[in-house]
Amino acid sequence: MFIVRNALKNLWRNKGRNILIIIVVAIISAASTISFAIVQAAQHARSSALQNTQITAQISLNRNALIASSSKSSDSSSDKPDMSAVNKAMQEKQLTLADYQKYAKSEYGVASSYYIETSSAAEVSGSISTIDSSSSSSNNSSSSGSSKSSDSSNNSDKSGSGEQGGKGPGGDGGGMMMTSGDFSLVAFSSDEAIANAPNGTFTMSSGQVFGYSQTDDNEVLISKTLADANNLKVGSTFKIANVSDSSKTYTLKVVGIYENSSDSSSSQAGGPMASAANDSANAIYMSVATLKKLGLDSTKTLTVTDSQGNSRTTQAAQLSYTYVFSGKSDYDKFVADVKAAGLSSDYTVSSMDVEQYEQSLVPFDNLAKFAKTLLIVVLSVGAVVLIILTIFNIRERKYEIGVLTAIGVKKVKVAAQFAVELLTVVFVGLIIGTGIGAATSVPVSNSLLSSQVASQQTQMEQQRAQFGRDMQGGPGSQDSSSSSSSDSSSNSSQKDSKSTQAAPQEPGGLRGGMQKASSMISQVNATVNWATIGIMLLIGLALTLLASLTAAVFVMRYEPLQILADRS
Amino acid sequence: MTTTEKTDVDIVQTEHAQTGTPILRLDDVSYAYAKKGRNVISHISRDFYSGKVTAIVGPSGAGKTTLLSLISGLTTPTEGKVLFENSDLAKMDRYRYRSRDIGVIFQSFNLLPGLTVLENIMLTMDASGKKFDRPKKEIALDLLKQVNLPERYANERILHLSGGEQQRVAIARALSADPRIIIADEPTGNLDPATQEDIMRIFLDLAHKQNRCVIIVTHSPQIAERSDSVFKLVRDEHAGGAKGE
Numbered sequence: 001m002f003i004v005r006n007a008l009k010n011l012w013r014n015k016g017r018n019i020l021i022i023i024v025v026a027i028i029s030a031a032s033t034i035s036f037a038i039v040q041a042a043q044h045a046r047s048s049a050l051q052n053t054q055i056t057a058q059i060s061l062n063r064n065a066l067i068a069s070s071s072k073s074s075d076s077s078s079d080k081p082d083m084s085a086v087n088k089a090m091q092e093k094q095l096t097l098a099d100y101q102k103y104a105k106s107e108y109g110v111a112s113s114y115y116i117e118t119s120s121a122a123e124v125s126g127s128i129s130t131i132d133s134s135s136s137s138s139n140n141s142s143s144s145g146s147s148k149s150s151d152s153s154n155n156s157d158k159s160g161s162g163e164q165g166g167k168g169p170g171g172d173g174g175g176m177m178m179t180s181g182d183f184s185l186v187a188f189s190s191d192e193a194i195a196n197a198p199n200g201t202f203t204m205s206s207g208q209v210f211g212y213s214q215t216d217d218n219e220v221l222i223s224k225t226l227a228d229a230n231n232l233k234v235g236s237t238f239k240i241a242n243v244s245d246s247s248k249t250y251t252l253k254v255v256g257i258y259e260n261s262s263d264s265s266s267s268q269a270g271g272p273m274a275s276a277a278n279d280s281a282n283a284i285y286m287s288v289a290t291l292k293k294l295g296l297d298s299t300k301t302l303t304v305t306d307s308q309g310n311s312r313t314t315q316a317a318q319l320s321y322t323y324v325f326s327g328k329s330d331y332d333k334f335v336a337d338v339k340a341a342g343l344s345s346d347y348t349v350s351s352m353d354v355e356q357y358e359q360s361l362v363p364f365d366n367l368a369k370f371a372k373t374l375l376i377v378v379l380s381v382g383a384v385v386l387i388i389l390t391i392f393n394i395r396e397r398k399y400e401i402g403v404l405t406a407i408g409v410k411k412v413k414v415a416a417q418f419a420v421e422l423l424t425v426v427f428v429g430l431i432i433g434t435g436i437g438a439a440t441s442v443p444v445s446n447s448l449l450s451s452q453v454a455s456q457q458t459q460m461e462q463q464r465a466q467f468g469r470d471m472q473g474g475p476g477s478q479d480s481s482s483s484s485s486s487d488s489s490s491n492s493s494q495k496d497s498k499s500t501q502a503a504p505q506e507p508g509g510l511r512g513g514m515q516k517a518s519s520m521i522s523q524v525n526a527t528v529n530w531a532t533i534g535i536m537l538l539i540g541l542a543l544t545l546l547a548s549l550t551a552a553v554f555v556m557r558y559e560p561l562q563i564l565a566d567r568s
Numbered sequence: 569m570t571t572t573e574k575t576d577v578d579i580v581q582t583e584h585a586q587t588g589t590p591i592l593r594l595d596d597v598s599y600a601y602a603k604k605g606r607n608v609i610s611h612i613s614r615d616f617y618s619g620k621v622t623a624i625v626g627p628s629g630a631g632k633t634t635l636l637s638l639i640s641g642l643t644t645p646t647e648g649k650v651l652f653e654n655s656d657l658a659k660m661d662r663y664r665y666r667s668r669d670i671g672v673i674f675q676s677f678n679l680l681p682g683l684t685v686l687e688n689i690m691l692t693m694d695a696s697g698k699k700f701d702r703p704k705k706e707i708a709l710d711l712l713k714q715v716n717l718p719e720r721y722a723n724e725r726i727l728h729l730s731g732g733e734q735q736r737v738a739i740a741r742a743l744s745a746d747p748r749i750i751i752a753d754e755p756t757g758n759l760d761p762a763t764q765e766d767i768m769r770i771f772l773d774l775a776h777k778q779n780r781c782v783i784i785v786t787h788s789p790q791i792a793e794r795s796d797s798v799f800k801l802v803r804d805e806h807a808g809g810a811k812g813e
Binding site: 400 | 672678
């Protein structure tokens with residue numbers, strides 16, 4: 001093939017111009033490589049980071065939608081939605097255990113599921129006394145229990161919106177708990193549920209965890225603090241009372257004494273209204289079977305009378321059902337499948353894990369968007385420059401084309417010669433550029449990302465300056481509202497300090513996500529892989545093709561007679 | 569050239585003399601640059617034979633270069649036919665014709681200035697797609713000898729050569745693919761009389777010794793005089809174009 005030979009010779013003959021093209025192509029391909037690496041890293045982070053990690057999700061009532069629909073349907077005289085109707089609707093729409101279990105099928109992508117029921121109980125004088133950090137007297141327990149029970153219904157509403165913001169299983173806040181009674185009875189459905197205990201993980205200091213089958217003994221775990229205070233040991237029994245009916249008592253047997261791994265008080269973000277049950281030391285752990293036996297599970301109801309004398313019926317226990325997925329794709333499948341399976345739009349599926357991760361990806365996504373734009377701009381500018389250079393090249397070598405065609409070289413071959421020249425030059429530029437891009441993609445993309453993170457942080461700081469605090473959502477705002485309705489000033493300060501102490505660990509809401517955003521993705525592994533190199537090759541080929549086509553059009557248009565006549 | 573080749577050539581020449589078949593024939597050819605435009609040449613008929621040097625003469629604007637373009641297959645006539653070995657050029661693969669069957673020495677030489685002498689010659693050999701029994705470089709060096717160009721010029725760039733030297737390279741290039749027809753456009757235009765004579769000698773040898781058909785477009789009466797036959801183009805004002813005589 002003398003065409004190829006001639007093309008290669010011509011490369012050397014036109015050193016200057018070819019070096020120029022190589023530089024242009026190298027710049028284009030370096031920029032493209034980096035952009036591609038960033039875009040790919042972003043895609044990879046999105047798709048695979050959560051792929052093999054365990055994701056937990058919950059189904060919750062979409063309160064906002066309910067309130068919105070209620071305010072629409074209510075009479076126009078009042079702007080406020082009819083809250084009692086909303087509450088009633090919410091009460092009715094509370095999913096039961098059976099409802100939750102309906103969706104916990106492996107065909108929906110659920111790897112496993114567990115649930116935690118939280119109820120409460122009052123202390124029985126002489127049997128066991130609570131650990132009360134606010135040193136409130138114990139003899140008004142039943143009255144406080146009932147008054148707090150009314151609270152609990154409110155609280156349950158709030159807990160819902162807390163869940164809506166997405167609640168991690170590990171660090172559940174106070175919103176979920178019933179802040180009534182003296183003890184919180186926390187019932188677990190499985191070991192997995194225990195591992196995700198709302199008060200944080202714990203270790204056994206003595207005894208062992210109960211089984212999940214129903215026993216006659218009402219086996220429970222109590223905290224070491226409670227055990228020490230009441231001198232209880234493994235094997236001891238004690239009594240607690242129903243919060244709405246103090247005459248109804250239950251006898252429980254201690255099978256184990258646990259110690260919370262984390263600070264016992266911090267995971268409970270109770271305001272001043274919080275009762276002794278909020279103290280995690282007063283949490284009594286049992287199996288759901290035991291709770292059911294006690295008649296305090298979520299299918300039962302309690303009638304409580306609040307301080308104004310209104311009696312209300314509430315669920316005896318709050319049910320928190322958690323689905324576990326082995327990866328993001330299973331979670332996505334679940335979200336789609338439960339919709340298809342008839343979960344009404346009043347409910348939403350949410351996952352704290354996914355949401356937090358999505359939040360943390362914001363600067364990364366911005367960077368990827370920037371990289372995409374850069375890619376398009378660079379490629380189009382590059383294509384234009386390459387075409388212009390080719391046109392100049394062809395026009396300059398018009399005479400050569402004339403001579404070649406005059407001596408009988410077919411125009412197609414002449415065009416092919418130009419294409420070979422271009423391809424070689426672009427290829428060299430591509431290799432150099434991709435090499436530079438590969439070498440610099442990691443530091444360049446990291447510096448780009450850090451500027452993105454910085455701008456994100458500036459935005460957060462501006463918000464902070466505006467609000468005087470972090471922007472809050474979900475449970476955070478509830479805390480502030482509940483503390484505004486404070487009663488006793490003596491313990492409010494103490495509890496407040498407690499709640500501020502608890503604040504950094506608060507899950508959910510924008511704040512948690514934002515903090516993660518600034519801390520989590522500040523490094524991007526934008527390495528160049530074979531796929532990128534393959535794509536770069538395709539780009540190079542496409543660019544060459546484009547420029548070659550331009551060259552071919554010019555070559556075809558030239559008539560040797562014309563060129564040679566012009567010359568002579 | 570070896571003696572055996574000469575013998576072959578003589579046989580061929582005899583054959584042609586016997587049959588009298590022209591290698592190239594212009595059959596009532598007219599040409600106009602634009603459709604329905606003025607004919608640059610009109611209704612020209614002429615036969616060209618192997619082994620003969622034909623001089624095409626005529627005043628400027630008589631259509632000499634146009635005729636050359638028609639013969640070399642760079643363009644096709646608007647009327648009539650150009651026949652190469654009895655086949656219509658207009659229906660042939662003219663790229664193949666140009667690269668294998670005809671060697672053109674352009675007025676402005678049309679050598680590639682960026683290439684060396686040898687590269688220019690070998691490019692034409694490559695373009696012809698012919699197979700050669702000897703290395704191309706060897707053939708090219710032989711051709712240089714034939715056009716009386718010293719071998720040291722082989723790797724010289726065209727740009728560094730004088731007009732006469734470029735002319736010789738152009739001839740060598742035209743011969744490189746071993747074509748049956750050689751066409752030269754004003755080959756002696758800017759050359760001194762001694763060089764003119766030398767170049768003419770080469771053309772005569774190509775026709776007489778190698779039995780090629782040589783067609784020379786020229787203004788020079790000396791060249792015309794030394795040719796085997798002369799084809800005179802005149803400006804034919806009535807017909808609106810040149811006419812053979």
